[in-house]
Structure formats: C-alpha cells, structure tokens
Amino acid sequence: MSTALKAMTNKRPFDAGRAAYLALNLSLLAFLLVPIAVVLIFALNPTPYISFPPVGVSLRWFEKFFASSDFMNALWLSLWVAGCVLVLSVTIGGACALALARGNLPGRAFLTAFFMSPLMLPAILTGLALFQSYLLAGIGRPTWGLILAHTLVAVPYVLRTTLAVLHNFDHRIEEAAAVLGASPIRVFFEITLPLIRPGVFAGGVFAFIVSFDQFPVSLFLVVPKGETLPVVLFNYMKFDLDGAIAAASMVSILLALSVVLVLERLIGLKAYVKL
Amino acid sequence: MTSATIKLEQVTKTFDGRVVAVDDVTLDIRAGEFFSLLGPSGCGKTTSLRMIAGFELPDSGRVHVGGRDITDLPVHKRDMGMVFQSYALFPHRTVAENVAFGLRMRDVPKPDIVRRVKAALAQVALTGLEERKPGQLSGGQQQRVALARALVVEPPVLLCDEPLGALDRKLRQQMQFELKELQKRLGVTLVFVTHDQEEALAMSDRIAVMNKGRVEQVGAPTEIYERPRTRFVADFIGEINILEDEGRARALRPEKIRFVPEAEARVGGTVETANFLGGSTLYRIRTADQRTLLARETHAGERSPRGTGDPVGLAWTDSDTVALEG
Amino acid sequence: MISRHTMSRRKALRTGAGLAAIAAVGAPSILHAQTRTLKITTWGGKWGEVMKATVLPAFEKEFKCTVSADQAFPFVPKLQSSPRNDPIYDVLHTNSNEQWNSFTEGLVMEKITIKEVPNVADVYPYAVSDKIVGVTIFTSAIGLGYRTDKGLATPTSWKDLADPKLAGVRGGYIIPVNSLGQAHLMMLGKVYGKGLTDLDAAYKALEALKPIKLVDFTGQMEKMLLSGEVSEGVIHDSGVYRYDGQNQPVDFASPSEGVLALEQVLNVTPGSKVKDLAFGYIDYMLRPDVQKLLAEAVWYSPANKKVKLDAKYDAKLLTTPAKVATLIQPDWKWYNARKEDIDARVTKILKG
Ligand SMILES: Nc1ncnc2c1ncn2[C@@H]1O[C@H](COP(=O)(O)OP(=O)(O)OP(=O)(O)O)[C@@H](O)[C@H]1O
Ligand SMILES: [Mg+2]
Numbered sequence: 038m039s040t041a042l043k044a045m046t047n048k049r050p051f052d053a054g055r056a057a058y059l060a061l062n063l064s065l066l067a068f069l070l071v072p073i074a075v076v077l078i079f080a081l082n083p084t085p086y087i088s089f090p091p092v093g094v095s096l097r098w099f100e101k102f103f104a105s106s107d108f109m110n111a112l113w114l115s116l117w118v119a120g121c122v123l124v125l126s127v128t129i130g131g132a133c134a135l136a137l138a139r140g141n142l143p144g145r146a147f148l149t150a151f152f153m154s155p156l157m158l159p160a161i162l163t164g165l166a167l168f169q170s171y172l173l174a175g176i177g178r179p180t181w182g183l184i185l186a187h188t189l190v191a192v193p194y195v196l197r198t199t200l201a202v203l204h205n206f207d208h209r210i211e212e213a214a215a216v217l218g219a220s221p222i223r224v225f226f227e228i229t230l231p232l233i234r235p236g237v238f239a240g241g242v243f244a245f246i247v248s249f250d251q252f253p254v255s256l257f258l259v260v261p262k263g264e265t266l267p268v269v270l271f272n273y274m275k276f277d278l279d280g281a282i283a284a285a286s287m288v289s290i291l292l293a294l295s296v297v298l299v300l301e302r303l304i305g306l307k308a309y310v311k312l
Numbered sequence: 313m314t315s316a317t318i319k320l321e322q323v324t325k326t327f328d329g330r331v332v333a334v335d336d337v338t339l340d341i342r343a344g345e346f347f348s349l350l351g352p353s354g355c356g357k358t359t360s361l362r363m364i365a366g367f368e369l370p371d372s373g374r375v376h377v378g379g380r381d382i383t384d385l386p387v388h389k390r391d392m393g394m395v396f397q398s399y400a401l402f403p404h405r406t407v408a409e410n411v412a413f414g415l416r417m418r419d420v421p422k423p424d425i426v427r428r429v430k431a432a433l434a435q436v437a438l439t440g441l442e443e444r445k446p447g448q449l450s451g452g453q454q455q456r457v458a459l460a461r462a463l464v465v466e467p468p469v470l471l472c473d474e475p476l477g478a479l480d481r482k483l484r485q486q487m488q489f490e491l492k493e494l495q496k497r498l499g500v501t502l503v504f505v506t507h508d509q510e511e512a513l514a515m516s517d518r519i520a521v522m523n524k525g526r527v528e529q530v531g532a533p534t535e536i537y538e539r540p541r542t543r544f545v546a547d548f549i550g551e552i553n554i555l556e557d558e559g560r561a562r563a564l565r566p567e568k569i570r571f572v573p574e575a576e577a578r579v580g581g582t583v584e585t586a587n588f589l590g591g592s593t594l595y596r597i598r599t600a601d602q603r604t605l606l607a608r609e610t611h612a613g614e615r616s617p618r619g620t621g622d623p624v625g626l627a628w629t630d631s632d633t634v635a636l637e638g
Numbered sequence: 639m640i641s642r643h644t645m646s647r648r649k650a651l652r653t654g655a656g657l658a659a660i661a662a663v664g665a666p667s668i669l670h671a672q673t674r675t676l677k678i679t680t681w682g683g684k685w686g687e688v689m690k691a692t693v694l695p696a697f698e699k700e701f702k703c704t705v706s707a708d709q710a711f712p713f714v715p716k717l718q719s720s721p722r723n724d725p726i727y728d729v730l731h732t733n734s735n736e737q738w739n740s741f742t743e744g745l746v747m748e749k750i751t752i753k754e755v756p757n758v759a760d761v762y763p764y765a766v767s768d769k770i771v772g773v774t775i776f777t778s779a780i781g782l783g784y785r786t787d788k789g790l791a792t793p794t795s796w797k798d799l800a801d802p803k804l805a806g807v808r809g810g811y812i813i814p815v816n817s818l819g820q821a822h823l824m825m826l827g828k829v830y831g832k833g834l835t836d837l838d839a840a841y842k843a844l845e846a847l848k849p850i851k852l853v854d855f856t857g858q859m860e861k862m863l864l865s866g867e868v869s870e871g872v873i874h875d876s877g878v879y880r881y882d883g884q885n886q887p888v889d890f891a892s893p894s895e896g897v898l899a900l901e902q903v904l905n906v907t908p909g910s911k912v913k914d915l916a917f918g919y920i921d922y923m924l925r926p927d928v929q930k931l932l933a934e935a936v937w938y939s940p941a942n943k944k945v946k947l948d949a950k951y952d953a954k955l956l957t958t959p960a961k962v963a964t965l966i967q968p969d970w971k972w973y974n975a976r977k978e979d980i981d982a983r984v985t986k987i988l989k990g
Contacts, residue, residue, distance in 0.1 A: 086864045172719070213402075215387040218388050219417050232403070257715075272682045272709055277684075278860070
C-alpha cells in the first residue's frame with residue numbers, strides 16, 4: 038500500500054459530534070468577539086453616533102480620549118489602583134489560601150465561605166456599605182480606601198485559584214524537600230511558592246481586571262477629581278454619548294490584555310502546565 | 313559512606329486520639345543493615361517510618377539514630393535520605409536540580425555539587441537526562457532520580473516507603489536487585505517499608521513483621537519463613553498449613569509435604585485444585601478426614617503435574633512442623 | 639493639564655504607601671482650618687468643563703475657599719448614605735424631581751429666599767414656584783425634537799407625535815427611570831384629558847404611541863435623532879440646540895399646548911457646616927455674568943430675568959416673560975407619591 042493511500046485510510050472520518058463541537062466553539066468565539074468589533078467600529082467612526090455602514094475611519098475619538106485630562110487622570114488612577122489591588126490580593130489571597138488549605142484551622146469551611154462572601158454580595162452593596170463605614174469612621178474616602186474595597190472583591194478570585202492548585206498539591210513534595218535539609222522557610226520559597234505561583238498569579242490577573250473594570254464598588258467610593266475610568270466613562274455617557282467612550286473601551290481592553298501578556302511573560306502562567 | 317544504627321524505644325503513636333497506628337514498638341536496626349517493615353495495609357509501617365524521618369512526633373517513646381536521641385529534632389536537621397512511593401520529585405526542577413537540592417541545602421560548593429550530581433546520576437544509570445523535567449521521565453526513571461536525590465547527600469540512613477510499589481513486575485524485580493546491590497555497596501542503613509512479603513524476603517537482611525501497630529516478630533528472612541512465631545506471621549508469609557495438635561497449633565510449609573505411595577502415607581486424599589507455578593505446582597488436597605492441605609511439588613525432569621481428582625498419599629516429619637504462639 | 643496629571647499620580651503614590659497614607663488622612667482637616675471647602679454636585683459634559691475651567695476657580699478666588707465638585711452619579715443615594723449632621727454635600731444640584739425626593743427625606747431645605755440668596759430677587763416666578771424646592775438657576779424646555787430631512791411638517795402640537803407616519807420612528811423614554819418620560823406622561827394627560835394629573839387619559843394616549851423607540855437617558859435620544867433612527871421624539875431644547883452649527887438635520891419645536899420645564903435646581907443641605915458659603919455659591923450661580931456664560935455654553939434658559947444673552951441664544955431660549963409663560967411645571971410631589979403604581983402601569987403598556 039502506498040503512503041498516500043495509507044494516509045487516506047488513516048484520515049479521521051467525518052464525525053457529527055466533532056463538527057457540532059467546532060461549531061459551538063466558533064459561535065462562542067463570535068459571541069465574545071462581536072461586541073468588541075462593534076466597539077472598535079464605533080471608536081473609528083467619525084460621527085458621534087454609530088452608523089452602519091461606517092461612513093469613514095477617523096482617530097478623532099482616540100484623540101479626544103487622550104487629550105482629555107479627565108480621562109487620562111482616571112486612566113492612571115485606575116491602573117494604579119488595579120496594580121495595588123493585584124499586589125495586595127495576591128499576598129492576602131495567597132496567604133489565606135495557604136492557611137485554609139494547610140493550617141489546621143477550626144471552622145475551615147466557614148472561613149472559606151467567609152472569605153468568598155464578597156462574591157455573593159451584590160458589589161453595589163459592598164461599595165455602599167464601605168462608603169457608609171468610611172464616613173462613619175471619619176476617614177473620608179481616601180484612595181487606599183478604594184484600593185481596599187477593590188481588594189475585598191478581588192481576593193476571592195486569588196483564593197479560589199490558589200486553593201484549586203493547593204488542592205492538587207502533593208504534600209510529600211514538601212516533605213521530600215524537608216528531609217533533604219530544607220528549613221520550613223526554604224521549603225516555602227523553593228518548593229511551595231513556585232508550585233502554587235501559576236494559581237496565585239492566574240488569580241492575580243483576575244484581580245487586576247476585576248479592579249480595572251470595577252464600577253459598582255467604585256461608584257460610591259470615588260471622590261471628585263479622583264474617579265476611576267469606569268466611573269468617568271459612565272458619567273461621560275450621560276452627557277456626551279460619543280465615540281470617545283468606545284475609544285476608551287478599546288484602550289482599556291488593550292491595556293488589560295497587555296497586562297495579562299506581560300504577567301504571562303514575567304511569571305510564565307503556562308510554565309507548569311505539563312507537570 | 314557512613315551508616316548509623318536506628319533504635320525505636322517503646323514508641324506509640326495515636327491519631328485523632330482513637331486510631332493506635334503504632335503500639336509500643338521497639339526496634340534495634342543495625343548499622344548498614346537492609347531492614348524491612350512488613351505487614352498488611354494499615355498496620356503502621358508508614359507511621360513508624362515517618363517517626364524515624366521526623367514527620368510525626370511519637371506520643372511516647374524515643375527515637376535514636378547513631379546513638380543520639382533525635383526524637384525532638386526537626387526533619388530538616390536529621391540528615392536522612394527518603395524515597396517516597398510517589399517519588400515526590402520537584403516537578404518544576406530538572407533532574408539535575410532535583411538531585412542537587414540536598415547538596416544546595418547543605419551549602420556544598422558549586423563545583424562539588426556538579427561533580428556529585430553527575431556521579432549520583434551515573435550510579436543510577438541516568439546520565440544524559442540531567443536537563444529533563446520529572447514529567448518527561450518514565451516511572452522507573454523517576455524512581456531512580458528519587459533514589460539518586462536521596463543518596464547524593466550520603467545519608468547514614470535511607471528510608472524507603474514502598475519505593476517500588478508503582479512499578480510493573482519486571483521492572484520491580486530489576487530494581488529490587490539494583491537497590492539491594494547499591495545499598496550493600498554504599499553500606500547505608502536502609503529501612504524499607506513494604507506489604508509484599510516476597511519483596512521483603514528477597515531483599516532484607518532482617519524483617520520486622522507488623523500487625524495492628526505491633527511488631528510480631530523480627531528476624532532474618534529464613535528465620536521468619538522457617539520459624540514463624542505466631543499464627544499471624546505464619547499466615548502472612550507464604551503458604552502454610554496450620555495443624556491443630558492437642559489444642560496447640562503447628563505450622564507446616566507446603567513444600568515440606570512429600571507425595572508418597574498410599575501405604576507409606578500419613579494421610580490420603582484427592583487433588584482438589586492444582587496451581588501450576590512454573591517451577592513448581594501448588595496443590596490443594598482434600599484429605600480423607602475432610603480437611604484441606606496445601607502441598608507443593610517441585611518438578612524434576614519430565615514428570616507431569618497431577619490432575620484434579622487424582623488420589624494421592626502425603627507424608628511429613630514432625631520436625632518439619634513449628635509450634636505457634638497464640 | 640500636565641501638572642494636574644502628575645499631581646494626581648503623586649497623590650496616588652502617596653496614598654498607596656501604607657502607613658504614610660494613614661498619616662495623610664489628617665491633612666485635610668488641618669487644611670480646613672485655613673481654607674474652607676464647599677462640597678457640591680455638578681453636571682459633567684460641556685457644563686462641567688465650563689464649571690471647572692472658569693466658574694469654580696473664580697468662585698474659589700473670590701470666596702477664598704476650595705470647591706470639591708462631584709460629577710459622579712448617583713448624587714442622591716450618596717447624600718442619603720452620609721451622616722445628616724455631616725453631609726457629603728453642602729449644595730445639591732439636580733433636576734427638580736430629585737430635589738423633591740431629597741426634600742421628602744429631609745436631605746435638603748425647602749425654600750431658598752432672598753434673605754439667604756439676594757439674587758433670588760431677580761428670578762422669574764417659576765424658579766421659586768410652589769413646584770420647586772430650593773431654587774431654579776436654569777431651565778430647559780421639553781418639547782419635540784425632529785428631523786428636518788424627512789419631509790415632516792414642523793410639529794406644532796404634542797398630538798403630532800401620534801401621527802401614524804411616525805410608527806416605529808417616534809422616540810420616548812423608559813418612564814420609570816427618566817424624568818422627561820414622566821413629564822411627557824403628565825403632558826399626555828393634559829393634552830388628551832382633563833389635565834396633567836389625568837392619568838387614565840395619559841395611559842390611553844401612551845398606548846396609542848406604540849410602536850415607539852424607548853431609551854433611558856436623553857443622550858441616547860440625541861444620538862437616535864442624529865443617526866435618523868428616530869424621526870421625532872420627546873427631548874429638551876438644549877439636547878437639540880447643542881448641535882447648533884454642526885450642520886445636523888435636526889431641530890426643536892415647542893408645541894402650542896406649552897413646553898414642560900426641566901429645571902436645574904440648587905439646594906442646601908440642612909447639616910452643612912459652611913451654609914454661608916453654600917448660599918454664596920447659589921447667589922454666585924444666579925449672577926447675570928455667570929448665568930450668561932453657562933447659558934450660552936449649554937443652551938439652558940437662565941432663571942435670572944436680567945441676563946442678556948447674545949442674539950442667537952436670545953432667539954431660541956426662554957428669555958422673556960412671554961416665552962417663560964409657555965413653561966408648564968410638573969407637580970413632582972404629586973407624581974412621586976404615586977410613582978410605583980404609574981411605573982407598574984406604564985411598564986405593562988409599553989411592554990411588547
Ligand atoms: N495522618 C493520619 N491521621 C489519622 N490516621 C492516620 C494518619 N496516618 C495514618 N493513620 C492511621 O494509622 C494507621 C496506620 O497507618 P499507616 O499509614 O502507618 O499504615 P501502613 O502500614 O503504612 O499501611 P499501607 O500499607 O496501607 O500504607 C491506619 O489505621 C491509618 O488509617
Ligand atoms: Mg504506608
């Protein structure tokens with residue numbers, strides 16, 4: 038039998054299930070990408086409203102976005118807040134996950150539920166409750182208060198992903214290191230941390246995006262001249278519903294994407310996929 | 313390489329205040345000895361080993377290594393080697409880094425590390441795989457890395473918890489030989505946990521047979537096999553016939569039973585089943601007085617095995633039987 | 639612009655720095671002793687630009703204070719959640735119906751009079767009428783916006799919106815969430831029934847407007863008119879006039895039955911610690927020069943009778959007693975009291 042014939046006989050026969058699976062995936066992809074495409078068209082469209090078909094291509098909305106000090110201040114603040122939230126939630130969420138998975142804490146299930154609870158509460162209530170607490174405590178609405186609020190809702194993401202990694206973690210790997218002479222601290226830094234890192238940082242990426250896109254929690258907690266980008270966009274929309282909103286959304290999407298890519302590069306989220 | 317004695321002194325370990333995992337165990341393991349802990353699942357082998365390693369603190373009793381009481385010494389200061397059943401290799405480190413780990417922890421100078429890692433890998437025939445990650449190795453190769461990683465620091469004591477359990481039969485036998493050979497060459501004291509009596513008999517200098525957290529008998533393989541002290545040991549090691557004789561139990565190994573003409577027979581019976589084992593056949597025989605006896609016949613020459621239903625005559629001498637306690 | 643930007647980054651860096659941040663909390667109160675702070679709400683968009691660039695800096699200079707202007711919605715819930723004796727705002731700027739809600743909850747004062755704000759002496763009567771709590775500083779006129787390129791006759795009556803030709807291309811609001819929609823509903827009662835409170839007539843008339851494109855805020859209505867998705871819709875004059883000079887085929891018509899008032903109202907919170915500044919600010923906002931500046935920036939009709947607008951604006955905005963007389967003020971107190979029932983009813987009508 039010739040090789041060509043052999044290749045033909047080895048070809049996967051048409052499979053309805055597989056075709057349906059592919060179709061499902063393609064439609065999901067379209068479902069995810071079409072809104073982004075619409076936003077892009079709106080952002081590049083010169084008219085202040087969406088017109089189909091687009092009447093031309095212009096960068097005027099991007100110019101307007103980048104020239105506006107309100108937008109730029111908000112963008113920087115959002116990035117700064119999201120960066121802090123990333124660091125804080127990774128530290129807090131990672132530590133909590135370790136304590137919950139490892140420490141022989143009484144009421145572990147309760148504690149886990151407790152740390153996850155910010156996800157159950159409507160975010161707008163979290164924001165409102167913190168707003169009232171801050172005012173009652175007389176601390177006003179400082180930026181660190183906003184960061185803490187975002188951290189509160191971001192920690193569960195880190196906690197979840199880290200717990201998932203720890204759940205599959207073979208404790209004997211750490212024991213092996215200990216027998217080989219590694220003190221508990223060295224075991225943590227040489228073994229535990231590198232192994233849970235993908236989970237922690239996957240959670241960190243979520244945390245960053247949750248904060249960067251956060252609207253409901255921020256709504257009550259931002260102060261005049263200290264508004265995050267989603268809040269500024271929301272209010273902008275009430276008065277000027279034009280392509281600058283779409284331009285801002287495109288910039289946000291690209292920024293979030295590049296943060297994910299940079300983190301991926303630096304930390305290597307995929308590094309341990311094949312364990 | 314140095315080796316050390318290990319001594320467990322009336323060690324007891326209870327979990328959750330209920331499960332007595334190890335119950336008043338005393339063991340004297342000699343320096344350079346291949347010592348096995350053998351027993352059925354849940355009898356406390358792993359727990360005993362983990363107390364030697366320092367992962368578990370005994371409720372009472374002391375642990376000595378090399379004459380020094382190390383009961384309260386933390387794991388990382390005990391200077392031991394350990395091989396886990398699951399190997400427990402560091403998945404994010406290469407083979408070389410895995411092996412180098414213990415040396416790095418001991419602040420061995422870098423050039424020495426390189427040299428010793430190379431030698432250790434050569435010793436387990438893994439030269440050339442230095443840069444692989446554990447995930448890219450076969451089970452047997454991972455096993456050897458685990459062994460090299462444990463031995464490269466030249467520990468006076470090597471602890472192995474069912475290290476060959478995950479390997480297929482062929483590889484397992486090969487590794488049994490290799491491990492035994494390596495242990496003898498290095499002279500390390502090796503404590504070997506297994507529930508496989510054949511493996512224990514084949515490899516050990518001495519065996520401790522454990523049951524329900526207690527040590528039933530300690531002795532050389534032949535001694536354990538030939539002179540089991542208790543009914544449990546007799547039963548656990550190999551095939552055995554327990555004969556009730558004036559209220560006292562006596563053990564008789566199947567291979568001590570001879571097939572003889574009926575006139576000379578101590579008992580007569582018929583073959584119920586015949587298990588062909590290659591070098592020998594194990595028969596289950598129903599005797600005239602409705603008991604069952606196991607008898608093993610080694611094949612010599614062209615003699616073909618007996619078939620089901622064949623009448624046989626069996627004989628043995630009293631000195632071949634062993635009196636059992638309890 | 640550049641310096642502001644670096645400022646806020648530096649501030650952010652400072653506040654993020656853990657313990658240092660806690661130390662920084664004390665700073666505003668020390669500042670307080672020297673310069674007082676007036677906390678207000680204000681609109682965004684063009685209005686916000688003029689406020690931030692011109693009006694507020696001038697006010698701060700004259701009154702030797704700093705103004706913290708919140709442009710982020712929602713103002714009333716934030717005020718609601720802050721302590722009454724130390725409210726988050728000193729001056730609340732909203733449309734009239736929200737002022738009524740706030741007043742009912744005791745969040746703002748009832749009347750602003752000449753005693754506190756001298757310039758109230760010069761406002762048109764609608765600005766301090768019994769339909770208003772606080773004081774109106776500007777008003778818009780709610781009427782009909784329409785496309786000039788669709789061969790439509792210039793609307794002259796609210797009834798023109800029911801023209802069968804407009805089926806599917808007339809625009810209205812999701813009434814429960816938009817005060818223009820609510821005002822329009824009351825207007826339907828007046829036009830088709832016995833008066834603004836004739837809800838039964840209003841419901842019937844609303845039913846007859848289907849099919850209708852519904853939006854939740856006015857910006858969307860503007861865009862739908864601009865894009866031609868809607869040929870005629872309910873909108874305030876400033877929402878159309880703001881495109882003046884941009885060559886858009888849209889115009890605003892004042893129906894003969896009268897236009898609805900969309901008032902910009904300022905009010906003071908009873909718990910304010912700087913009431914004099916708060917009243918001073920309202921007085922300032924009613925000054926003819928400030929009124930002219932803002933009116934011409936966003937096409938709002940000034941409440942102060944003495945304001946003289948440029949001809950272009952004077953022609954279109956409500957700047958004479960005669961034009962002001964066409965304004966109809968909805969009774970928000972009456973409406974808000976039955977809002978839940980109305981919401982349920984109109985939702986049912988407009989569904990499907
Ligand atoms: N961490 C623990 N917590 C509670 N019980 C435990 C723990 N470790 C062991 N045990 C119990 O102690 C007893 C002895 O366990 P051990 O692991 O020492 O047995 P083993 O002889 O190694 O068995 P196997 O051959 O199955 O590995 C068992 O009943 C086991 O359930
Ligand atoms: Mg075990």
